Amino acid sequence: MIKRPSKRSVLITLLIVFVAIQMKTTDKTPINIIPASDFLTMEEAPQDVAKLIQSVCYDCHSNQTQYPWYSHVAPVSWWLEGHIKNGKSKVNFSIWDTYTPAQQVRLKNESAELIEKKWMPILTYKITHADARLTEAQRLMLIDWLKE
Ligand code: HEC
Structure with missing residues (x-):
């Protein structure tokens, strides 16, 4: 008869797997920022618009991603990296x-x-970033400026 693994050995195995996957890190090397190439600079965004776009779009759509602590912990790090790569490629x-x-x-x-339809910033981001849950007034401000 096959012996069922004890609770303790299952926990130890999970712990080993968790530690092992931390070896596969994601590349977070800062990328050189050229202010003259930046969207908000080039389009001369007013300060309130610039601040808001930086805080709710730039984590996934710029080279200025602010990485929270949990972004260093696999497998969350892999998942976030996927979003950022995908976002920046668009x-x-x-x-x-x-x-x-x-x-x-x-x-x-x-x-x-996408802001109007509330698809950007994406849902999972809004769960972890309270300030990215835009108010109606904030949405209108961004849309007005983008459509100018
Ligand atoms: C948490 C990451 C994240 C945040 C924050 C975010 N985006 Fe995105 N964005 C993505 C991803 C991922 C895609 C690609 C979606 C797809 O392919 O289905 C995308 C796609 C887009 C696209 C589509 C481009 C194309 O050509 O298809 C636009 C435009 C865009 N985002 C604008 C914004 C704006 C504006 C904000 C801020 C209001 C924002 N995003 C916030 C991750 C993000």
């Missing part, structure tokens, strides 16, 4: 000068639309 506000004028217009319109 739009990276730190390299705004690399988009053509047509792309810039499209990205601004899309941003306005």
Whole structure:
């Protein structure tokens, strides 16, 4: 008969697995920021708009991600890294000068639309970042400016 593993050996195994997966870290090396290439600088965003976009969009759509402590703990780190990579591949506000004028217009319109539909910032981000749950007034302010 096969002996069922004891609770203790299951816990020890889980602990070993948890420690082992920490070896696979994600790359958080800071990326050089060129202020002149930044979306908010290039588009001359007013200060209140700039502050808000920085706090609710820049973690996933710029080279200025602010990493919370749990972003260093696998497997959460892998999951967040996926969001950031995916987000930046769609739009990276730190390299705004690399988009053509047509792309810039499209990205601004899309941003306005996604904010209006409450799809951006994404739901899981709002759960952990209370200040990213935009009020109606904040949403309107961003949409008005993006559509200008
Ligand atoms: C927690 C990470 C996160 C935050 C915060 C976030 N986004 Fe995103 N964003 C993503 C991801 C991931 C995608 C890709 C979604 C997909 O492909 O389904 C995306 C896609 C987009 C796109 C679509 C681009 C395209 O061409 O398809 C736009 C525009 C965008 N985000 C704007 C914003 C704006 C504006 C904010 C702030 C109000 C914001 N995002 C906040 C993760 C984020």
